[in-house]
Amino acid sequence: MKNLILTLLVIALFAVAAFYIYDNIRERTHEEKIAEIIHLEDSRDFSAKLISYTQDSVVSIRARAALAVGRIGAKGAGELLYRLVAEDVDDVASVAAFAIGLTGESKYTNPLADLAQTAPSRVAENIVASIGRLADSTSTGIHKELTSFLLHPSPEVRAQACYALFRANARTEATALIDFIEQEKDEEAQLAALYALSRMRVQDAYNTYVSFLADADPFVRSLALRGVGLSDNKGAIHYLTIALNDSDKNVVATAISILAGKEDDTSKKKLAALLPKTKDEKLLVDIINGLFRQNNQTALEDIRYILETNNSPNIISASIKYLAATEQDKAVMKIDSLMRNENRQIRAAAAEAFGIIGSKNNIPRLSILFSDSDPLVRMTAMSQLLDIDSTNLKFYLDQALADSNFVMRSVAIDEITTRKLIAYLPQLRNISMNAANLKSDIRRSLADCAGRFLSDNKNDTNALRILVNASLDKNYIVRKEAIAQYNDILGEDRSDMLRTVQTRFSTSQIEKAIKKYRVNPTATIITSKGQFDLELYFDVAPLTVMNFIDLAEKGFYDNLIFHRVISSFVAQGGDPEGTGWGGPGYMIRCEYSDVPYIRGTVGVATSGKDTGGSQFFIAHTPLPHLDARYTVFGQVIFGMDEVDKLVVGDTIKEILIQEGKQL
Incomplete structure (x- = not known):
């Protein structure tokens, strides 16, 4: 019996070893390769494996690997991508030309401009766009180079040259843009020039503006x-x-x-x-x-009437702030009547209104709001109290640091940082020593705080300890931001401590999704104002779409509000806190692409690269300044008029996913 068991064990081990060897030497399918590239990208793993895919025999594999290299943006990415732009076939060179613009390596602007002069139009278009992303207002030499592309035979390249001049803040080239727009016949290129001129606030183009x-x-x-x-x-x-x-x-x-x-x-x-x-x-x-x-002040009576006859929290909130500014102390009685309103937005507006009045007589009222059950109200009240009642600064900050809500604690740390309150560093050091179970927002605030204090005194032991703790954090973003502080402030390269990211989706899960979503899935968002439909761009941002679908199917978005709506800009929701600070408890990586923000485009809201989670926004109008800066993962395909109706406080009732079929 023992011999039989031993024999079976040997056979099993041999079978496992044989499968392992086979699995490592067999040719991967296209889906397997793409899935592995996406997983390496998600892990922020700029490794030999990913580099090998940029040399694959299949063009689409090389192109997808090039995009991953740019999205990671690690040291050495620019060199690899530049070589692909210069040497590979157009399909790969075009993707690499876009991807190099994500790396931040400005030293490639001039070499890229040289390549663009002779590159095919679709490659030149992405090269010029990337030059604009890599250059800045001091890059006057490259500004002239960009202006030369206004004469390119391709209207797409000419349009990108206009956007690139805007992104590089090339105000010295305004005259060239004015001359260009007066002669240009292509509408998209004209639009790009008009956008660049207006966004750069060029006053000399008045007659040009009038003509449109x-x-x-x-x-x-x-x-x-x-x-x-x-x-x-x-x-x-x-x-x-x-x-x-x-x-x-x-x-x-x-x-x-x-x-x-x-x-x-x-x-x-x-x-x-x-x-x-x-x-x-x-x-x-x-x-x-x-x-x-x-x-x-001429509208005072009209606003009083509106306030008395309207029950919209948005209108009431705006009106009491106007009254506070216009009537000052005379407005207190009206604000008093609203500070216990059941709507938290109105209570927060009351706190802001008391702050606008600025009288110390309102400190007791603000103190009541500082004890409110809702963190948005507490946060707003604290902001006013720190300015009006600065003699009790320590009391308010101590209360906030002990608050059960992470937003209050993060805001308190940010205030300590901004005000350079060095006496708090020992306390913040103690918090950082036990921060493992705290929200990542608090840990990010601590890392930023350490850097600010170290910029004044590089030998501050408390700040150094906080920074050490942040560099060892389990969260990739906290580590990354701490390591950046080491490099920028202390001149120490600790990039070896960054390591890769702990991912949510395995390679096999990604491969399964690739097979499942050969046609992009769609989503129906049902709100308190109506419903609208999205195409989810799995082919552009697969990890973001997988995350969105996962959250939607778990009911995460049900009953959350649109907490930020700005006319002619965006409607934003997906925050369980309703403050703009909240998320699902983890962060997802950015998946930047060359898909532009047009009216109805859906993007991921972030507070920096790779800090997305559950919050998303929908563009009311084209927003070229957001292109390749926020992940695009969808587009409204039906019901944009319902999106236009959304106001702050409107609710997401449910999100329904339709998999692998167009509506």
């Missing part, structure tokens, strides 16, 4: 308005007034925002005159906030 005010595209009209609004020309107010009656609400919102930034009597009267006739909640909030910015 009647364009059929609402986004073009909005850009033209932004440009016109830069001028103090009386005609600018005339054009802005006309735009207040535009058929597109995003254009109207843009006009309101620009008028709100002007302090002349005419602008104030025009903005105040909108109040009685505006019924749309988002636009009404924009107007009230604009009047607040202007310190416009």
Whole structure:
């Protein structure tokens, strides 16, 4: 019997060994290779294995590996990608040209410009875009190079040259852009030039801006308005007034925002005159906030009436802040009546309103709000108290550091950092020694705090200990940020401590998803305002889509609110805290791509590279300045009018996933 068992054991071991050898020498399928590349990317593992895939015989494998190298952005990535741009076939060179722009290695801008002169158009397009991402306002030599691409025969390259000049903040080339837009025939290239001029706030292009005010595209009209609004020309107010009656609400919102930034009597009267006739909640909030910015007292009676006849938390919140600024102490009674309102947004606005008044008489009221059950209210109240009642700074910070909510603790550490309160360092050191089970936001705040104090005194033992703890953190981002502090402040290269990332999805899970989603899945988001449908871009951002589907199917998003809605910009939700600080308890890696942000594009909200989780946003308009800076993982394909209706506080009721089929 013993001999039989021993024989069977030997056979089993032999079988395992044989399978292991076979599995390592057999040719991987295409799906297996792609899955492994994605997993290496997710692990932030710039290893020999990933590099070997950039030399694979299959073009699509080399291209996908090149993208992974750029997304990781590790030391040496630029050199490898530049070689692929210069030497590989167009399909690989084009991807590598995009990917090198993600590395931050600005030394490649001039060599890339040389390559772009003779590269095929689709490769040159990505090269020029990457030069814009790698350059900055000091790169005057490369600015001239970029301007030369305004003469390129390809309209796509010319358009990217305009965007690149904007990203590099090449204001010295404004005249070239003005001349270009007057002669250019391609609409997309014209749009890119107009975008660059308005975003760089070039005032000399006034006549150019005016010429686009009647364009059929609402986004073009909005850009033209932004440009016109830069001028103090009386005609600018005339054009802005006309735009207040535009058929597109995003254009109207843009006009309101620009008028709100002007302090002349005419602008104030025009903005105040909108109040009685505006019924749309988002636009009404924009107007009230604009009047607040202007310190416009002419609308006082209208806003009092609106406040008494409206029950929208957004309108009430904006109105009491306006009253606080306009009436000061006279507004206290009204704010008092709202500070115990059941809606936390209104209570937080009451705290902010007391802060706007700025009177020490309101310290007892703010103290009540500082003890509120909701962290958003506590956080807002604390911010006001630290300014109004600075003599009791220590009390408020001590309370916040002991708070059960991680947001309060993180905000307290950030305040200590900003105010350089060195006496707190021993306490923060103790927190860092026992931080393993704390939220990563707190640990990130501690790492940042250590760096700020070490920039003043590199020998501060408490700050050094906090930084050591952060560099050993289990969270990749905390380690990465701590190691960056070592490099930038202390001049020490500790990159060997970074290690790879602990991932959520295995190679086999990714391979299974690749086979499952040969056609991109879709999602239906049902909200308190209506529903809309997304195509989820698994082919562009597979890990992000897998994470989104996983959370949606677990019911994570059910009953969460849209906590951030900005007219003519984005609607953002997916935060269980409802403050902008929350997430699922882990972070996902960014999957940057060359998919542009157009109206309805869905992106991942982050507080830095690789810090996403559950929060997402939907673009109300094209947002080229977000391209390749935030992961694109979907697009609204039906119901964008429902997205336009969303306001702060609207709820996600449910997200339904339809797998592998288009709606």
